[in-house]
Amino acid sequence: MAHIKLLIWACCLALSTSFAYGLGVNWGTQAAQTLPPSTIVQMLKDNKIDKVKLFDSDHWTVKYFAGTGIEVMLGIPNNQLAKFADDYDFAKEWVKNNVSTHLYNGGVDIKFVAVGNEPFLKSYNGSFLKSTFPALQNVQKALNSAGLGDKIKATIPQNADVYESGNSGPSQGDFRSDIRDLMQKNCSFFKDNNTPFLVNIYPFLSLHENKHFPIEFAFFDGQTKAVRDNGISYTNMFHANLDTLVVSLKKASCSGVKIIVGEIGWPTDGDLYGNVTLAKRFYSGFFKKMATKKGTPLYPGFIEYYLFSLTDESEKSILPGSFERHWGHF
Numbered sequence: 001m002a003h004i005k006l007l008i009w010a011c012c013l014a015l016s017t018s019f020a021y022g023l024g025v026n027w028g029t030q031a032a033q034t035l036p037p038s039t040i041v042q043m044l045k046d047n048k049i050d051k052v053k054l055f056d057s058d059h060w061t062v063k064y065f066a067g068t069g070i071e072v073m074l075g076i077p078n079n080q081l082a083k084f085a086d087d088y089d090f091a092k093e094w095v096k097n098n099v100s101t102h103l104y105n106g107g108v109d110i111k112f113v114a115v116g117n118e119p120f121l122k123s124y125n126g127s128f129l130k131s132t133f134p135a136l137q138n139v140q141k142a143l144n145s146a147g148l149g150d151k152i153k154a155t156i157p158q159n160a161d162v163y164e165s166g167n168s169g170p171s172q173g174d175f176r177s178d179i180r181d182l183m184q185k186n187c188s189f190f191k192d193n194n195t196p197f198l199v200n201i202y203p204f205l206s207l208h209e210n211k212h213f214p215i216e217f218a219f220f221d222g223q224t225k226a227v228r229d230n231g232i233s234y235t236n237m238f239h240a241n242l243d244t245l246v247v248s249l250k251k252a253s254c255s256g257v258k259i260i261v262g263e264i265g266w267p268t269d270g271d272l273y274g275n276v277t278l279a280k281r282f283y284s285g286f287f288k289k290m291a292t293k294k295g296t297p298l299y300p301g302f303i304e305y306y307l308f309s310l311t312d313e314s315e316k317s318i319l320p321g322s323f324e325r326h327w328g329h330f
């Protein structure tokens with residue numbers, strides 16, 4: 001952990017002298033002991049992290065970001081999606097009580113509302129397929145009606161397995177077959193509202209889930225033989241994964257939508273591949289990549305990233321593995 005802390009500090013200190021980098025971090029609070037928000041705010045400032053992604057919109061946390069210059073992404077949990085989908089008046093009330101209330105002069109710089117969290121994960125058995133897009137539409141409509149639509153965008157944090165390319169490369173990418181129709185029919189929302197597509201990408205999980213995954217491909221230090229796809233060389237899984245999304249969006253007639261990486265990280269314990277050495281290797285390559293401000297072969301522009309995560313969370317479900325409690329930088 002100490003290594004990583006130092007790494008972030010060194011990275012951001014070096015960058016902060018010339019420009020604000022725009023590094024974000026997720027702050028989840030499923031922990032027995034959580035740091036007071038005022039301490040969190042100070043930690044973010046000390047480390048030149050200027051965006052925070054939350055998983056709820058708890059007043060107690062949100063209000064501490066007032067006047068800090070830190071951009072905030074509020075969250076709406078999956079179990080509330082149906083309510084937001086069915087009841088526009090509820091969405092309006094929610095915006096009034098949980099968004100507008102923070103927007104006084106010197107208030108909180110709210111930029112996004114994350115509607116649900118990875119609602120199309122296969123393990124949810126389709127429970128949120130019906131409610132997610134209608135909820136998204138109602139939240140954006142309520143933001144628009146409060147006069148906030150240009151400044152605050154509602155979007156959906158998606159897990160990277162909403163798209164796939166089978167055994168082929170990124171050029172064969174498409175949305176997962178069970179949600180392809182849904183994505184194709186609803187993709188125009190992103191274009192029409194100038195909404196970014198938020199995606200969580202974890203090379204660690206590829207390694208964790210597949211014993212045959214070529215480990216070198218999870219990192220950014222090019223110690224792997226490049227894989228060629230449609231004339232493009234890939235030396236890391238992140239590029240290949242994000243480009244699969246680019247192709248999938250194109251197939252859904254949704255090219256040109258901005259992509260933001262809502263979660264990226266590596267755990268420091270709790271798995272064969274979850275340790276400080278590998279986490280350090282991952283972040284070290286990732287930060288160097290980030291500093292180039294270059295995206296991927298098919299998405300060459302600047303990408304915003306939110307690291308996962310700020311602190312370890314001692315009460316997260318360990319159903320996927322005990323690594324779930326060890327994502328914290330601090």
Ligand SMILES: *[C@@H]1O[C@H](CO)[C@@H](O)[C@H](O)[C@H]1NC(C)=O
Binds near residue numbers: 057093094
């Ligand atoms: C958010 O809005 C809802 C609906 O208006 C309200 O019931 C709830 O108390 C608000 N949440 C917080 C944390 O204030």
Ligand SMILES: *[C@@H]1O[C@H](CO)[C@@H](O)[C@H](O)[C@H]1NC(C)=O
Binds near residue numbers: 123124125127
């Ligand atoms: C999804 O289905 C599986 C198998 O039927 C079941 O074990 C699991 O509890 C279900 N999960 C949810 C979130 O409904």
Ligand SMILES: *[C@@H]1O[C@H](CO)[C@@H](O)[C@H](O)[C@H]1NC(C)=O
Binds near residue numbers: 133182185186
């Ligand atoms: C979203 O997809 C669903 C299912 O295909 C469809 O019924 C609905 O009309 C779509 N919504 C929009 C806004 O296109």
Ligand SMILES: *[C@@H]1O[C@H](CO)[C@@H](O)[C@H](O)[C@H]1NC(C)=O
Binds near residue numbers: 273278
């Ligand atoms: C970290 O994990 C890798 C892969 O399992 C292993 O080779 C290495 O020895 C581990 N390092 C430490 C310090 O545990």
